[in-house]
Amino acid sequence: MSAAVRIVFLDRATLPDFIELKAFDFAHEVITYDQTKPEEVAGRIAQAQIVITNKVPVSAADLARTDGLKLVAVAATGTNIVDVEACRQKGVVVTNIRNYAVNTVPEHTLALIFALRRSLLAYHLSVARGRWAQSGQFCYFDYPVSDLADSTIGIFGSGALGSAVAGRAQALGMKVLFAGRKGETAVKKDHTPFEEVIARADILSLHLPLTDGTRHMIGAPELAQMKPTAILINTARGGLVDEAALADALENGQIGGAGFDVVTQEPMPDTHPFMRLMNRSDFILTPHVAWASRQAIQTLADQLVDNINAFERGEIRNPV
Template structure:
């Protein structure tokens, strides 16, 4: 049996259906199959649940080498997300298992969430809301009060780390708002044409926003040395992956004023435990944490679900698409 040949019916196992909004429609693949959907799967349940699967769908549930080794029938892992760091790609390659992911589905929802965080921080919306809630407006001597800084985006500079579809869409919005857009080159490398050295982007940006995958090369790419380069005291946005930023260093940078604020939609552990470094920042007036929902607009989630099934159908037809290498 070749890698793309499947029995009929094929057994499809979805490890974390609960990761999609309840209103998202997951259509049935157009070939004979048996479909088993678990709402959630603990790491120690994965091996048993995929042991007789031909196709596995996972969003964030890790599929590691030991589970892969026991899944003799497994031919495809369809990741219902863009990032594939939860799958052992080398083990998949060794066992002839194809891995596909979902791409470019979030080119509206993630950039819009990115700018929601940017607007909220640049205009101190949460700080003003909390002040009003605390009675500050009622005691003001004028018709308004100006306790918190307000900055326009027009005329400011945004540094975008990650030049893919999401970074490009963020750049398009930024230009429409009158911002100067800088795309960062790879850290530690001479920038390609049209890009600016990584360190220069950190130094010149009023806003720094991350749109790169989590890889061994990008893990911890923003830490204390990088915060020290941020001469314009920017706001830092991360709607990409937890682990890109040293979260302890982030807290220190906020406390010292090295950065003016931070908006994160991701954490290095999800859900974050009570003692996670980001949880300690929730009372900071210039820090916003949302629960990894930048991707999850109604349209974005539906596009993700549709493309996941598209990938499975393409594999069944013998023409795998969106294949991720090991």
């Protein structure tokens, strides 16, 4: 009889309680922690054969303390929290989750776009303050309302999520521009130069990973090149945008609005520049929940277990 495989889940609380994990189909013991502090990682994974992490970093120093670790199963698509090269050197496989959010993230992106383009938050708050009752007529026109049809959306990232947003945008009658990489003179087929997209788009939507090449890809110079009515949407990663520069641009009326689901530091500290924008109706911030539809999270959880079961059968799915 084979020995039970020790599985350590470092941050189970990052998945809601109503999401159930499927059964592992091999002899195992699961040690689950709701949260794990950085200084606790090494001790908790030292004797594990499989580690599951969503947002808890696993560093080279943590890996050095392990004895028998075979797999780090990331319960997300982004793997920047794991020192992948250190895993490779130690013979540890890293896997991730793919294509689980092809509905939830695009839908959240469109929800932010609709809310900003139609001033839904501004009108709701003004009604709550009594403006409608005081207006003396059936409606009032304090805030701009713009159709999405015939507007131009610039999409940064043409992978599964960017392409899904593009399909929905086209169904709404929008013109789609896929942006080339920043600084590139020659762009791929069916793409438009980065700077041209910045200048032409009515809506800019980000769907890229955070890398050294994409960090602060939208900063003060790019915000200055945007149309004054344009809106910026980020449901990808904090750090793609210079957040202090964005706060300045909104306060100065430089752009039309912004809808974000991510920030560089999560949870957002009280000192973050976005705190200056919390009472503005042209700025919407949600707490990294674009991925979090019930259906998407269950798909993620199922794929996570499938990846681990496959690994124990000798099949590596979604290797990083």
